[in-house]
Amino acid sequence: MVLQLMALPAQLISLVQVVLVPVCFVLAWGIVGLTLWNVTTAVRDGMARAAVMHKIPCAECRYFTNDHRLKCPIHPMIALSESAIDCNDFEPQG
Numbered sequence: 600m601v602l603q604l605m606a607l608p609a610q611l612i613s614l615v616q617v618v619l620v621p622v623c624f625v626l627a628w629g630i631v632g633l634t635l636w637n638v639t640t641a642v643r644d645g646m647a648r649a650a651v652m653h654k655i656p657c658a659e660c661r662y663f664t665n666d667h668r669l670k671c672p673i674h675p676m677i678a679l680s681e682s683a684i685d686c687n688d689f690e691p692q693g
């Protein structure tokens with residue numbers, strides 16, 4: 600009787616180990632994979648966003664005032680925004 604009571608926890612522990620070890624392995628590597636995927640996605644989105652921002656021509660335009668109160672007298676609403684990417688009034692400085 601005493602031997603059976605001592606044997607039950609050992610069986611239970613081995614059963615829990617058989618179930619928990621693969622589950623924890625999958626969860627741990629899943630978290631690592633999700634973290635890497637998240638970082639990769641953030642870097643890719645940041646690079647795509649930076650590429651779009653570099654297409655805004657206002658900083659090299661002769662009408663750009665570099666004054667936050669009136670950035671551009673011709674198109675003040677779209678200056679330094681994505682709407683200015685194909686601005687028809689762009690003229691290079693100098």
Ligand code: SF4
Pocket residue numbers: 656657660661662663670671672673674677678679683686687688689690
């Ligand atoms: S004219 Fe167009 S490109 Fe030039 S500063 Fe104004 S919005 Fe930007």
